[in-house]
Amino acid sequence: MKLIVQIPCYNEEATLALVVACIPRSIPGISKVEIQIIDDGSTDRTVEIARLCGVDHIVQNGRNKGLARSFQKGIESALALGADIIVNTDGDNQYSGGSIPDLVKPILEKQADIVVGDRKPGDNPEFSWLKRQLQKLGTRVVRNLSGVDVGDAVSGFRAYTREAAFTINVMTRFSYTTETLIHAGQHGLTVLSVPVETNPTTRPSRLAGSTYRFMKKQIVTILRSYFMYRSLNAFLWAGLIMITVGLLPVLRFLYFYAIGDGEGRLQSLVLGSMFLLAGYITVVIAFLSDALATNRRLTEAVLERVRRLEQQPSASEKQSDANEPLRIVGRSHDSV
Incomplete structure (x- = not known):
């Protein structure tokens, strides 16, 4: 059973080494763990840091294409490399690598096709009150539209079976999180949530310049998918x-x-x-x-x-x- 942990990166030289170091190389039920980064046109030392850290595979975009397209490209690369399970995490060290065994456990037990890491955004002290409420509302909307029971719809910390990865087709450039959940619900895939650990915030999110813009783009993505x-x-x-x-x-x-x-x-x-x-x-x-x-x-x-x-x-x-x-x-x- 081969696991590939993919990390979409854009100018993550400050945190990438820590992310890679926290990824376990030995997991019960997994015979081989490999790490892959998708460099989305970084202008800093992200690729160099990845090589120094012993990353197994480096996929590079010729220019910055956005998180969603980098995610899709990483999925296709992982499938070509023979991954049986694909875990996606962020390069800003938001998610704890120590939770990866918890993510893949339901897949190893054949209980799920996709497992989403639940950060408990409604209770996360790192988020402002407004952001917590918006996260709750957004997750409730996605849950109703997709028909899958998730606690954190915009979490990028996820595990996919090989079969589920074959079905992924991301159309938006903004973010894959909500679109792939609605897609999974329409294709009858089993999606589970598991609680995961998070690390202190190292930088503001680059997906949008403000909460307003983030919600605007998410609403457009949800409506388009619906x-x-x-x-x-x-x-x-x-x-x-x-x-x-x-x-x-x-x-x-x-x-x-x-x-x-x-x-x-x-x-x-x-x-x-x-x-x-x-x-x-x-x-x-x-x-x-x-x-x-x-x-x-x-x-x-x-x-x-x-x-x-x-x-x-x-x-x-x-x-x-x-x-x-x-x-x-x-x-x-x-x-x-």
């Missing part, structure tokens, strides 16, 4: 509500028109017609969006199959290496 997977429900209900609202003034006008008192009540007809037209268009959008969502699911299935096919040569090479001693023995026997 409409991507549940567009029929979202637009259909909105359209039906508008149609219902539009019918009321139209029926009112028809009633008065039928009894000969329709003069001067054209406003009801115009208003109702506007709502009916808007509702009709929204219902049409609902079905078109559902067709696009179906196409996305088919595309994801194709991408997953392509990823699996890309891994087959590696499996064949391993089998060939395993058979090599048998061919040598055979030739020795013939020579005798």
Whole structure:
């Protein structure tokens, strides 16, 4: 059982050595632990520090592409390296490496496909009161939309099985945390939360310049993911509500028109017609969006199959290496 711990990094020379040092190299149930960093165009000594610390694999972006894309690139690299379990942590030493065994335990026991480290953000004294409340609200929203029970939806400290990693497709540049949870819920993956230890904050988050911008980007990501997977429900209900609202003034006008008192009540007809037209268009959008969502699911299935096919040569090479001693023995026997 091979575990790869990946660390997306952008200018983390001050903390990377500590992060790497705290990652356990021996975990019960794991035969091999390797460390991989994804350098997102750092301009400091991050890559040099990684080499000095004995990091096993270094993946470099040519330029800064954002956390989400670095995360996706790391997942694809870890799969190519034959990882059975992939743990993602941050390069700022926010998460304690000592909690990695707790993260992978439910996977080793075959209880989960994805395990999310729960920092207990609602009780974290490192967070301001406003941030704690926003974290609670955001987690509640993601839990309802995704259908998975998590206590810390934006935690980047996570463990994935190889099978779960094959299905990951991150579209946003901002952050993968909420999008992948909604994705996991739609694909029927089992997601569990486990409490994890955190370290004192070393620097402000670089995901957004302020809490307002962070929440704004998270809301956009959540809505995009929701409409991507549940567009029929979202637009259909909105359209039906508008149609219902539009019918009321139209029926009112028809009633008065039928009894000969329709003069001067054209406003009801115009208003109702506007709502009916808007509702009709929204219902049409609902079905078109559902067709696009179906196409996305088919595309994801194709991408997953392509990823699996890309891994087959590696499996064949391993089998060939395993058979090599048998061919040598055979030739020795013939020579005798």
